[in-house]
Amino acid sequence: MIRYSCDMCKRELDTGDLRYVVKMGMYAAFDPTDDDEDDDDRDHLQEIQDILERIEDLEDDRIGEDVYKQLRFDLCPECRRKFLQNPLGREVAKAFSFSEN
Ligand SMILES: [Zn+2]
Structure with a gap:
């Protein structure tokens, strides 16, 4: 038990x-750089989204703590x-x- x-x-x-x-x-969290400010919000979110998707795919073994x-x-x-x-x-x-x- x-x-x-x-x-x-x-x-x-x-x-x-x-x-x-x-x-x-x-x-x-990946902070946007000062360049291309207009696009940064979307890229930033996309980047996190990509990471989260990769985490789901890999079951955390290959992503560092x-x-x-x-x-x-x-x-x-x-x-x-x-x-x-x-x-x-x-x-x-x-x-x-x-x-x-
Ligand atoms: Zn307690």
């Missing part, structure tokens, strides 16, 4: 427990709540005093 544990607090989750799956995909990375986490309900409050793991206290050092 597959046992799950919360990826944040490491608590073991029983099969009856509510479990949340977080899936994140991160891919490199610096281009595309998919993450998956199991969370207990408590950690789900914490995650939603602070998805990037920023330290909340520092957010209000980032100019001090």
Whole structure:
């Protein structure tokens, strides 16, 4: 039987427990250059579209993690709540005093 544990607090989750799956995909964004500004938006989107199509084709083996990375986490309900409050793991206290050092 597959046992799950919360990826944040490491608590073991029983099969009856509510479990949340977080899936994140991160891919490199290609910023348009200053040349040919008029066409850049469309090319930019097309480029991402091409990459995503290639990812689907290749099942991620040949695409480097610096281009595309998919993450998956199991969370207990408590950690789900914490995650939603602070998805990037920023330290909340520092957010209000980032100019001090
Ligand atoms: Zn947890």
